[in-house]
Amino acid sequence: MSCQHCQELCVKYIIRTPDQLRKAIRVAKAALSDKTLSEIHTADNWNQYSFNECAEKMVWGDIVDYHFACNRCETQFVLGAETYHGSGGYWSPENEKPSSIIDH
Ligand SMILES: [Zn+2]
Structure with missing residues (x-):
């Protein structure tokens, strides 16, 4: 449950x-x-890059x-x-991963 x-x-x-990936990275970085x-x-x-590096330089690997986890309620993302x-x-x-992407 989220808080x-x-x-x-x-x-x-x-x-x-x-x-859209860049946007998601920005949202995570802000959080x-x-x-x-x-x-x-x-x-x-x-990951080929640490998240920090990814967010700062907007680079990512394949x-x-x-x-991530919420600092208060420990919900994971x-x-x-x-x-x-x-x-x-x-x-x-x-806990709500889209099912089509779970088994990779
Ligand atoms: Zn929370």
Whole structure:
């Protein structure tokens, strides 16, 4: 469940274009700067760039897989994309991943 701090972030946002990916990166970056979210590091790290580097330079690798958690309620969020296949990606609360993208 989300809390009032991360409520606005608790949306599924499907990413189909680099512009939409940039927008999602900016939103995540803003949430990190205002301390709503913290980045969490997972055992599988597919990213070619740290999220900071990604957000500052707007660069990303073939696989984008950043994870975040709300500092208050611990709701987790994922920013994921497969830019290589051009299949797009998503921003989503962890427990509501679009099912078509779960098994990659
Ligand atoms: Zn929250």
